[in-house]
Every structure is written in C-alpha cells, then in structure tokens.
Amino acid sequence: MENRYINNQNWQNFLLSQIGKYDVFSLFSQDDADYNYSRLTTQNLNTSLIGKYRSTIPLKSFFFSSIEKIVPLSSKKQRIIIGVKACELAHLQLLDNMFLGGEYRDPVYEEARKNTLIISADCTSCKNSCFCSIIEGLPYPTSGFDINLRPIQNGFVVEILSEKGRKLIDNNKWLFQDTIQNHLDESERNRTEVNELVLKVNKDFKFAKLLNEVVKPPKADLWKEVAKECVECGGCRFACSTCYCFLIGETKNFEKYRFWDACQFKGYARVAGGSNPRSTKEKRYRNFYSCKMNYRKENFGSYACTGCGRCIEVCPAEIDIRKVLTRLSE
Numbered sequence: 635m636e637n638r639y640i641n642n643q644n645w646q647n648f649l650l651s652q653i654g655k656y657d658v659f660s661l662f663s664q665d666d667a668d669y670n671y672s673r674l675t676t677q678n679l680n681t682s683l684i685g686k687y688r689s690t691i692p693l694k695s696f697f698f699s700s701i702e703k704i705v706p707l708s709s710k711k712q713r714i715i716i717g718v719k720a721c722e723l724a725h726l727q728l729l730d731n732m733f734l735g736g737e738y739r740d741p742v743y744e745e746a747r748k749n750t751l752i753i754s755a756d757c758t759s760c761k762n763s764c765f766c767s768i769i770e771g772l773p774y775p776t777s778g779f780d781i782n783l784r785p786i787q788n789g790f791v792v793e794i795l796s797e798k799g800r801k802l803i804d805n806n807k808w809l810f811q812d813t814i815q816n817h818l819d820e821s822e823r824n825r826t827e828v829n830e831l832v833l834k835v836n837k838d839f840k841f842a843k844l845l846n847e848v849v850k851p852p853k854a855d856l857w858k859e860v861a862k863e864c865v866e867c868g869g870c871r872f873a874c875s876t877c878y879c880f881l882i883g884e885t886k887n888f889e890k891y892r893f894w895d896a897c898q899f900k901g902y903a904r905v906a907g908g909s910n911p912r913s914t915k916e917k918r919y920r921n922f923y924s925c926k927m928n929y930r931k932e933n934f935g936s937y938a939c940t941g942c943g944r945c946i947e948v949c950p951a952e953i954d955i956r957k958v959l960t961r962l963s964e
C-alpha cells in the first residue's frame with residue numbers, strides 16, 4: 635500500500651486547508667477518555683484529536699441517522715470524517731452489504747457513502763469494553779478506508795488506499811514526505827502493543843471458533859436467565875453500528891422519514907393481526923445474538939459484531955456480550 639509521512643504541524647495545516655472545501659468531522663474529547671465527532675472549525679482545530687479508540691456515538695449516525703428524511707431525497711455536501719477506527723470500518727462494510735449489496739440499493743445511504751471520504755486511524759489504546767482482537771478483528775484498519783493514519787512520535791505514517799484518498803494527498807503533496815523504515819518499524823511496534831493490550835483486557839473471555847454454531851441450539855434456560863436482567867431500553871441496538879432496523883413514517887405533506895427501530899422492543903415483530911412470534915423478552919434477546927452471529931454470517935459471510943463494546947457500555951443492566959458469548963461457547 636502506498637504511504638507517506640506527515641508531521642504534526644503539517645497535519646494541522648492540512649486540516650486547516652480542508653475546512654471550507656469539505657464538511658470536516660473530527661474527534662474531540664472533554665476528558666481524553668471518551669471521544670465524539672464534531673464539525674471541525676478554525677476555532678476548534680487545535681483541540682481536534684485522532685482519538686485513542688472509537689467514538690462513543692456510532693459511526694452509522696453519519697450514514698443512517700436516528701431520524702432522516704428519505705423522500706424527497708436531498709443532496710449532501712462532500713465531507714471528510716477523521717479518526718474512524720478499525721471496528722467502525724468493519725461496521726460500515728456490514729452496512730454496505732445491507733444497503734448496497736442486494737438487488738435494491740438504498741439511495742439515501744448510497745448518497746451519504748458517495749459523498750464521504752474516510753480518514754481512519756490506528757487505535758493507540760483500547761477501552762475495557764473493546765474486544766475486536768478476539769472476534770476476527772484487529773485494532774488497526776487493513777481495508778475500507780480512503781486514507782489511514784498510523785500515529786508515531788511527532789506525526790503519522792499515512793496509508794493511501796483509494797483513488798479519492800490519493801487525489802486528496804496529491805492536492806496537498808508539499809505537506810507530506812516519504813516514509814523511512816524507522817517510521818514503519820515504530821508503527822508496527824505500536825500495532826503489536828495495542829493488539830496485545832486488547833488480548834490482555836479480554837483474557838477471561840473464551841469464544842468458540844464458530845459463534846454461528848453456538849447460538850443455534852435453543853438453550854431456553856440460558857436466554858431466560860440473561861434476558862431477565864434486560865430492561866428493554868433498546869440502547870444496545872441503537873449503540874450498535876451494525877444494527878440497521880428502521881420504521882418509516884409519513885407527514886401530512888407526504889414527506890417520508892425513517893427512524894431506528896430495535897428488535898428488543900415488544901412490538902418489533904408484531905403483525906397487524908396482533909400475533910407476535912417474539913412475544914417474550916428471551917425470544918427477542920436470543921434473536922439479537924442469532925442475527926449478529928448466525929443469520930448475517932450465513933447471508934453476508936461475517937459476524938455482525940466487530941467487538942466495539944458499545945453495547946456493553948450503554949447497558950443499564952450491565953449485560954456484557956462477551957460473558958454471554960463465553961457461556962454459549964462452554
């Protein structure tokens with residue numbers, strides 16, 4: 635993969651040069667523990683961050699927002715999102731499969747994807763809830779980005795993957811230098827360290843090789859026990875970047891909107907006649923795991939969980955998907 639080096643000062647200059655040309659979104663933090671995206675301006679430029687790990691709000695909000703107008707279609711300004719992490723790029727791949735991969739392409743999602751350039755970044759640490767490395771992932775991107783930043787001392791190794799990304803770098807080439815072997819060696823060491831950290835944080839969790847198989851047997855008692863704690867708030871589904879269920883509503887003047895739905899809500903699977911194939915909490919809870927680990931693996935070839943850990947953080951009942959998957963694997 636083509637790469638360059640940029641130092642921290644030139645990175646700031648690069649960001650400055652993009653404001654106005656694009657809507658630029660970057661990560662910011664109040665406490666250096668949790669990150670969220672905000673629009674980059676000349677006023678907040680100095681406090682923008684690449685982020686040590688993923689944001690609190692899921693990336694899907696940029697492409698499939700909690701409520702959005704779908705008819706009539708409105709065009710979106712070109713934008714750059716900076717600081718996207720590996721687990722989120724994997725989320726995006728899963729959303730692409732859903733919204734663009736079949737016979738019908740979703741025009742709202744497609745427009746949002748087309749107008750977005752993604753500058754991702756390696757994780758330099760992990761949260762206690764992160765478990766990418768134990769569920770087919772890594773804490774650094776290998777695909778799905780336009781440009782990727784590998785933080786090293788005083789700057790970044792800049793990996794260029796797409797044509798869009800290459801054009802952006804070429805248009806600002808005086809800010810970038812050739813990489814030297816020391817840059818790459820340092821970056822490789824960082825990657826190994828963070829991966830080891832994720833493995834260490836998750837040393838107590840052991841998943842079966844085929845999670846799609848372990849969710850198949852009914853195991854009614856287990857689902858009952860886990861679901862007992864669930865308060866059906868839907869937070870885990872809304873926080874999850876691979877959950878894409880939605881409802882559609884229409885206004886008096888025939889504008890159509892869609893808004894997120896969650897399979898843990900009681901009315902989710904209820905049909906017009908009143909019958910509900912997932913009438914109990916445990917049936918709905920099991921469906922969540924079946925959808926993530928089995929149905930999507932069968933239909934799209936990968937689990938719909940990338941180990942971002944947001945559902946763990948958001949759950950008021952403190953249900954931890956890693957504990958459930960470990961129990962299912964026993």
Ligand code: SF4
Pocket residue numbers: 687688719720721722757759760761764765766767772773774832940941942943
């Ligand atoms: S789950 Fe992995 S890739 Fe995602 S933020 Fe955590 S360490 Fe980074």
Ligand code: SF4
Pocket residue numbers: 870873874875876926938939940941942943944945946955
């Ligand atoms: S199920 Fe939980 S850990 Fe997995 S991708 Fe969704 S929010 Fe992240």
